[in-house]
Amino acid sequence: MFRLSPGRERIQLLVFLGAVLMVVLAEMGDKTQLLAMAFATRFPARTVLWGVLVATLLNHALAVALGTYLGASFNMKAIQVIASASFILFGLWTINGDHLSGEEKRTTSWGPVATVGVGFFFAEMGDKTQLATVALAAKYNAPVATLIGTTTGMLIADAIGIYIGVLAGKRIPEKFIKWISALIFIAFGYIGLYASVPREFITAPYVGGLILLTVLAIWITAKAGRSR
Secondary structure (H helix, E strand, O other), X not given: OXXXXXXXXXXXXXXXXXXXXXXXXXXXXXXXXXXXXXXXXXXOHHHHHHHHHHHHHHHHHHHHHHHHHHXXXXXXXXXXXXXXXXXXXXXXHHHHOOOOOOOHHHHHHOHHHHHXXXXXXXXXXXXXXXXXXXXXHHHHOOHHHHHHHHHHHHHHHHHXXXXXXXXXXXXXXXXXXXXXXXXXXXXXXXXXXXXXXXXXXXXXXXXXXXXXXXXXXXXXXXXXXXXX
């Protein structure tokens, strides 16, 4: 059976430990950790962790596999715009509530996991931890250690966020939590759009129109949620 040399094994271990530490530090207070807090107020902690695990494995595997070839020339702007818009829509969905409440078992097993996974996958696209994963894989030529290390670091950091979210969920009214979670997602959407949309579109008419549409959408969604 193929075995790594002792020197190579040490390099793999150092890359793994370095990747874990790097991601944990980078994720403290980052948007994906805050997302973990928000998700933890709506879904079980185990469900959130599974979604984070699947999303991180897919996202960072993509970074490890393609980062060396694409590098800094990989333009993420279009993906970031789509992801940002999706967060605004997800915030509206949060206000409206869970439409799958009549299928508890199936929803708990797959629906929430897929929801969390998609949210985290797009949140990580172009994020500093994904770019750091690209750099680590390219520099040390240790794709497996990099992938496992960055994934482990993400789980540790987001587990902290989930723990805080669960504690908050036990002490704060559900309606208040729902609105805070929704506003967090919408805020991420605005921040992402500001960072990714071309500067010529960052003007008072466009920004004012987007704010007006968002407020109108929130009002319609909240009214629809109350009528259900």
